[in-house]
Amino acid sequence: MLHKYKIIVLTICFFSMICSPVMAYEAVPEAGIAINGKMVDGIKPIKISGKYYVPFRDLSKLLGYNDIRFESNTKTYQITDGSTVVRLTMGGSRARRGDEYINIDPPRWLNEMAYVSLDAASSLFNSFIYFKPENGSIQVEKPATRYRVQSGDTLWLISEAHHTTVQRLMAANGLTSTLIYPGQILKLPPRAQTKELEPIKEKKPVEKVPSNDSQIRSEIINVAQRFIGAGYKFGATLDEAPRLFDCSSYTQYVFNQKGIQLPRTSREQAGLGSSVPVASLKQGDLLFFQSPTLYSDGRVGHLGIYMDGGHMIHASSSNGVHITYNVFSNSYWGKNYLFAKRILE
Incomplete structure (x- = not known):
């Protein structure tokens, strides 16, 4: 009643x-x-x-x-x-x-x-x-899949927030001018047209860089494998580690075991280090992906740790902490790969 x-x-x-x-x-x-x-x-x-x-x-x-x-x-x-x-x-x-x-x-x-x-x-x-x-x-x-215009918005601000372009926003909504008004509902471009590039604005050095590169990379992978089988919880807190992780609390926790401080979220971790092409990857590099079932703005939504041989160890919602073999050939992860970052120089 x-x-x-x-x-x-x-x-x-x-x-x-x-x-x-x-x-x-x-x-x-x-x-x-x-x-x-x-x-x-x-x-x-x-x-x-x-x-x-x-x-x-x-x-x-x-x-x-x-x-x-x-x-x-x-x-x-x-x-x-x-x-x-x-x-x-x-x-x-x-x-x-x-x-x-x-x-x-x-x-x-x-x-x-x-x-x-x-x-x-x-x-x-x-x-x-x-x-x-x-x-x-x-x-x-x-x-x-749609957005209600807020006071102070412009098409440029909306496109930046959703990692697309003004032209794509205009095309998706049949707009012939950039004039918009509060309360107007806009269609967001298809997910294939929303993809975040490396968040350069957040780029900063890692607080501690190990001196023995090959040794620390091997140790990072050894630490990462200790937690295979741990459960997954979306938005897990560090207090729940090492029993439960999400993707970024896992990488933060693993690197912290070796005295390397990473920020909490995948988006922040993507702002560290330097870009590296797939052909030059080393174990211990971080791989970043979009998560189209969670975010329509093409943002960084997942990450894992690269392992030699083209594999990745990570915490995923479906399997918890595990290894995905041949990650770039994987039908899901290969399609949603964004970029890689090297934080161990």
Whole structure:
């Protein structure tokens, strides 16, 4: 039985410590949340100025962003699913996803909880999220095939965030000019036209470079093989290692055993070291792939450690930590390969 809507009024203070005007929001019935048509849980939305907002932490966990950190002094969240770090601050109209800045509706801090609009959530999580009035549910299309334009967006900003081009965006939507408006829904180009190149903007040296190259490479592979059979968990935290890993927590953990510090996510690890062609690979190099079933923007979504003979050891969602033999001939990994990086010079 549906409850009557109720108007609630309260005063809030943003991270700047300056109190905002009194804000009204509507408490609405709990909504089921469905991912790609499958109902997975319930969530408690609210409405502000006619827009649906949902609890940010709850939605993050439902979408596999299990590493959630909160900076109370600035009211800033940093979350990751093991691929990309997302940062947003209460009241801010821009958020960071990987090394790109995206425009969003300002998140709200109400009753000691963070809320984001469905439009903002769509941008943050590379999904298309909307309210379905027929059954009162919140629907998540993941990965996104369409994008709702946010205030401040341009076709160039949207193309950068989705690793495509303005021309491809215009072609996908039959646009004859670059004029767009907030609320407009754009089709995203086919996945074959969204592919991330090496994230040069994040390139930086590894903190520690071993002196004996061949020995450390062999030791890295030996360490990596110790964890064959460990389970996989999307967005696994380092506290769960070595029992559970995702792809980037695995490589971070393995290299850390030899005193080599890697950042947490595959996207950040892709910014390290130097590019290396397939013909010149050495064991211990990192291989990077896109994950089209998770992300429609062609971003780095997976990585593994190269082994001699053309093989790769990695943590995958289907098999946990294991070796994929002849990785470039593999029907899945060969098709989704992006590039390789050498961090052991």
